Amino acid sequence: MTFNELGLSPELLEGISRLGFESPTPVQAQVIPRLLDNKGDVVALAQTGTGKTAAFGLPILTMLTRDERSPQALVLCPTRELCVQITRDMQAFASCTKGISILAVYGGTPIDGQLRALKRGVHVIVGTPGRMLDIMRRKRVDLSGIERVILDEADEMLNMGFQEDLEAILAGVPDSAHTLLFSATMPRQVAAIAKNYMDHPEEITVGQRNAGAENVSHECYVVHQRDRYLALKRICDYYPDMYAIVFCRTRQDTQGIADWLIRDGYSADAIHGDLSQAQRDRVMQKFRTRSIQMLVATDVAARGLDVNDLTHVINFNLPDDLNSYTHRSGRTGRAGKSGVSVVIVNMRERGKVKRIQKMIGTTFNFRNVPSGYQICEAQLFSLVDRMRNVEIDHRQIDPYLPAINATLEGMPKEEIVKRFMALEFSNLLKYYSDEHHRGPGTQTERPAEPAKAPKTPTPRKQAEQTEHSVQTERPAPPQSPRDARMFINLGRLDGINPKKLGDLINRECGRKVPIRKVDIMRRYSFFEIAPEDAEPIMHMLSKARVGGRDVRVEPVDDQLKSKRTKRTERRVKAKAGKPGKRKPSKGKPGKAKTRKNSRKPR
Ligand code: AMP
Numbered sequence: 001m002t003f004n005e006l007g008l009s010p011e012l013l014e015g016i017s018r019l020g021f022e023s024p025t026p027v028q029a030q031v032i033p034r035l036l037d038n039k040g041d042v043v044a045l046a047q048t049g050t051g052k053t054a055a056f057g058l059p060i061l062t063m064l065t066r067d068e069r070s071p072q073a074l075v076l077c078p079t080r081e082l083c084v085q086i087t088r089d090m091q092a093f094a095s096c097t098k099g100i101s102i103l104a105v106y107g108g109t110p111i112d113g114q115l116r117a118l119k120r121g122v123h124v125i126v127g128t129p130g131r132m133l134d135i136m137r138r139k140r141v142d143l144s145g146i147e148r149v150i151l152d153e154a155d156e157m158l159n160m161g162f163q164e165d166l167e168a169i170l171a172g173v174p175d176s177a178h179t180l181l182f183s184a185t186m187p188r189q190v191a192a193i194a195k196n197y198m199d200h201p202e203e204i205t206v207g208q209r210n211a212g213a214e215n216v217s218h219e220c221y222v223v224h225q226r227d228r229y230l231a232l233k234r235i236c237d238y239y240p241d242m243y244a245i246v247f248c249r250t251r252q253d254t255q256g257i258a259d260w261l262i263r264d265g266y267s268a269d270a271i272h273g274d275l276s277q278a279q280r281d282r283v284m285q286k287f288r289t290r291s292i293q294m295l296v297a298t299d300v301a302a303r304g305l306d307v308n309d310l311t312h313v314i315n316f317n318l319p320d321d322l323n324s325y326t327h328r329s330g331r332t333g334r335a336g337k338s339g340v341s342v343v344i345v346n347m348r349e350r351g352k353v354k355r356i357q358k359m360i361g362t363t364f365n366f367r368n369v370p371s372g373y374q375i376c377e378a379q380l381f382s383l384v385d386r387m388r389n390v391e392i393d394h395r396q397i398d399p400y401l402p403a404i405n406a407t408l409e410g411m412p413k414e415e416i417v418k419r420f421m422a423l424e425f426s427n428l429l430k431y432y433s434d435e436h437h438r439g440p441g442t443q444t445e446r447p448a449e450p451a452k453a454p455k456t457p458t459p460r461k462q463a464e465q466t467e468h469s470v471q472t473e474r475p476a477p478p479q480s481p482r483d484a485r486m487f488i489n490l491g492r493l494d495g496i497n498p499k500k501l502g503d504l505i506n507r508e509c510g511r512k513v514p515i516r517k518v519d520i521m522r523r524y525s526f527f528e529i530a531p532e533d534a535e536p537i538m539h540m541l542s543k544a545r546v547g548g549r550d551v552r553v554e555p556v557d558d559q560l561k562s563k564r565t566k567r568t569e570r571r572v573k574a575k576a577g578k579p580g581k582r583k584p585s586k587g588k589p590g591k592a593k594t595r596k597n598s599r600k601p602r
Contacts, residue, residue: 006032008062011097016054019092025051027206028058034204035059035148035180041201042180043194048153048327049308049334050206052182056150057090060124063147066099069121070145074173076129077152078160079303080106080277081284086152087126100124107131108277115140129157129165136172146173154183154190156303159321163189170197184330185323216313216333218341220353220364225346228510229260231369232316235342236266236294237428238370240382244312245305246296247328249320252543256509256536257316258296263532268294271301299324308334315343316510318352325356372432376425383424483516484534485556491523494547501525504551509540526556 002023003013024032027046034042036059046052060073077083087104094100105114105127111134118125118141125132125141135141149170151157157166170179179198183190194201223231236242246261248254251272258270269292271283280301287295288307295302299319310332319325325341332339343364345353357363370378408416490496496504498518505513517528529537534555544551 001029006058007036008032008058009097012058012061012093014096015093016058018095021054025055027051028055030204030206031055031180032059034202035178036062038063038178041178041198042204043186043198043201044180044182044204044206045184045186046182046204046206047184047330049330052152053086053089054093056152056180056182057086057093060148060150061090061094061097061100064100064123066123068145069101069123071118071122071125071141071143072145073124073148073150074132074143074146074169075124075126075150075152076132076157076166076169077126078128078156078162079300080108080128081305082153082303083126083128085306090124090126102126105131105135107134111135129162129169133165133168136169143173146177149173149177149179151179151181151183151193153303153327154181154193155185155187155323156327158187158189158193159324160300163193166193167197184326187323215338216329216341217338218329218343218357218360218362218364220343220345220366221369222345222347222350222366223369225510226506226512227369228316228344228346229257230511231344232257232314233261233264233266234369234375235314235344236261237375238378239312240379242293242312243290243310244294244314245302245310245328245331246294246314246316247299247302247319248296249298249317250543251298252539253317253510254296254298254301256539259536259539260511261294261296266294267292268296270296272298273301275301299328302331303327305331307331309337310334310339312339313341315341318343318345318349318356322352322356322359326360329360376429376432379428380421380425383421483528484531485517485526485528486534486537487554487556488525488527488541489523489549489552490546491521491525493522494549496520496525496546501527504544504546505537505541508544509537513537 003016003021006024006029008016027044027050031042031044031052032055035056044052044055046055056075060075064072075086077086083104083106087102090102094102101120101122102124103114103117103122103126105118105125107128107130111131114131115135115138118135127135136143151166157163179201181190181194181198181201221231221235232246236244246257246268248257251274254272255270255274258268261268269283269286271280271287275283283292283295284305286292287305295305296316297305313328313332315325315328319328329339329341332341343353343356353364488501490501490504497520501518501520502513502515505515513529513533515527515529517526519526538553538555541551541553
């Protein structure tokens with residue numbers, strides 16, 4: 001089928017041909033004629049990245065009455081990013097069609113500009129539910145001319161708690177308007193919206209109901225909880241050209257994992273709801289332009305990120321709502337490319353993987369976490385591959401060659417290759433041959449074989465090496481005066497002992513975090529960690545609950561500690577310095593100076 005057969009205007013055909021669209025995607029082939037027929041409501045089950053925007057955008061643009069500058073179509077979608085993307089896409093489809101105005105309205109930005117634009121008159125409004133309802137309540141929009149309502153990613157909007165807003169908006173558009181609901185999955189709430197607000201909708205399923213995208217393969221790594229992060233790093237190392245979103249469940253996890261990845265020399269950043277819109281835009285921009293290779297994200301923050309060539313989606317944690325797995329994995333394998341959706345689970349989560357398999361009708365490929373040998377081999381061949389394909393700028397390089405050739409004269413080619421490889425790979429091989437890093441799970445490490453494997457395989461990018469010269473898992477470092485001392489609001493009364501504290505930290509952080517100098521008190525405790533672990537641990541533990549209490553971790557640091565922590569710490573120090581009762585010194589009872597002096601070694 002071609003676009004010409006679908007009954008679109010010549011201007012629109014010109015617009016999409018400029019975008020390089022040659023033939024309609026399956027969802028477009030099914031939905032466009034149905035909407036142009038203008039017969040009734042439609043529920044379309046389709047994944048993200050299947051060409052949905054054009055599927056509803058092209059018929060909307062075709063059917064507009066351009067002379068009437070009043071809203072005729074309303075598109076509702078879950079996030080600001082998606083809202084902007086849909087608007088941009090529709091404007092691009094209409095680039096050869098004169099006099100069409102499409103406006104994005106979304107929160108997190110001043111409303112005044114949007115209200116002024118509405119006043120000037122628009123044909124299509126693309127909005128997030130919260131902002132749209134706000135505008136309706138201010139009575140600054142006339143929806144009486146709305147003929148078509150599109151609910152895009154309806155399941156996500158409901159997941160995000162927009163049900164009441166959606167219902168209020170739908171109640172405010174004319175009954176005669178036709179509604180098209182798009183959803184990747186069909187949970188109960190979506191079915192309820194369809195039942196209550198749509199008139200005998202026709203159901204169109206593109207691909208399998210609740211299915212994952214066809215060109216996505218699914219890989220599962222089962223590891224001990226404490227090895228989750230280590231497994232993530234190995235998987236990233238195994239795919240040196242990875243361009244991926246790493247999904248975490250909470251904002252704290254997201255920030256914590258990104259902090260660790262950055263510290264360990266990976267090209268990563270985080271995106272989540274605790275960031276300002278400007279910060280999010282900056283991170284998104286870095287990711288789109290590939291200045292960073294990995295985006296660690298919450299489900300909500302990653303919505304609407306229009307990146308089509310992700311090689312991987314990594315589920316560092318499975319989503320609470322397993323339906324979201326379809327959305328996550330659908331972010332790769334787009335626009336005809338293949339992709340891999342990776343799941344890292346602990347032993348207890350294997351049941352969830354089975355449920356997902358059933359839901360999407362695909363089997364996961366259960367894999368061992370790559371061994372050091374496999375990683376070194378993969379990195380080596382990636383480097384060789386890049387070396388073969390590199391474009392040489394002769395103008396820049398040639399002037400240096402005579403001197404370099406003179407220096408290397410007499411050295412055989414094999415030796416030169418070996419030495420360059422050794423330079424590139426020494427850190428990685430050292431890391432993976434270290435006894436401390438036998439690797440997560442049950443994977444047994446294969447020793448480096450000199451005949452096959454390079455003696456010194458490559459670490460990650462050269463640039464990363466210089467910035468983070470040692471790209472190794474931090475071994476339990478010797479006690480250092482620079483260690484960060486931390487306060488945690490759990491103590492003996494909470495059943496905490498040093499082992500349990502260590503277990504709690506490892507569990508929440510998904511990796512083994514060496515802790516030292518643990519002081520367990522009645523209601524709180526102190527421990528020391530490497531300074532770079534302080535921030536991530538505060539993030540990761542702040543979501544934990546023990547015995548019904550929220551866990552709080554703070555640095556015991558002169559700049560950061562709260563007064564309360566300072567007082568507590570002083571009390572502990574005083575206790576430690578003076579076994580038994582603290583006696584007031586003669587003459588000047590209770591002065592801080594007296595307490596300090598009392599701790600001095602004599
Ligand atoms: P969407 O699901 O609307 O976000 O579209 C996913 C991606 O596919 C976008 O980058 C679109 O530009 C692209 N796309 C949509 N329809 C077509 C088509 N018919 N041919 C080629 N690319 C398309």
